[in-house]
Amino acid sequence: MKLPTRIALIGLGALGLLSSVHWARSQQFDGPPLLLYLLGVLPNVAAAIAIPYVVLSIWVDQAPTDSFSVVQKRHLMLTGFSSVGLIAWEFGQQLSRGLYFDPDDIVATIIGMVLGLMFFRWIKPPAADKHIADDI
Helix, strand or coil: CCHHHHHHHHHHHHHHHHHHHHHHHHCCCCCCHHHHHHHHHHHHHHHHHHHHHHHHHHHHHHCCCCEHHHHHHHHHHHHHHHHHHHHHHHHHHHHCCCCCCCHHHHHHHHHHHHHHHHHHHHCCCCCCCCEHHHCC
16 A cells, blocks of 8 residues: 555545544533543544644645655655644633633644654565655
C-alpha cells in the first residue's frame, strides 16, 4: 500500500472516531463514569491525530517525489502546529461564557499527538529514503 494511502487511512480512521464519539455524546445516555469521561476527552485525541494526517495526505498526494524524510518533517510540523492550535483553543475557551475549559482536554490532545507520532513510525516504508512515488 502506498504511503499516501496509509496516511489517508489513519486520518480517516481518526475522523471516524471523532464522528462516532460526537454521535455517542448526542445520545445523552447515562453510563459508567469512565465511559462518560472518555466521551468527553476522546474528541481531542481524535482531532490531534486527524488534523495532521488529513492535511499531510493531501500534501503527500500533491508532491509524490518527496523523500520520506521530507514527509516526516512535514508531519512533525503539522502535528506541532495543530497541537498548539488545539491547546490554544482550549485556553481560549476560558474567555467565553458558553464554552468550558477542561485541563483534561489538554492532556488528551497531548496523548493524541503522541499517538499520531507513533502511528507515523509504524507506517514507515522499508526503504525510508526512497521517494514516495517509488513506494509499493
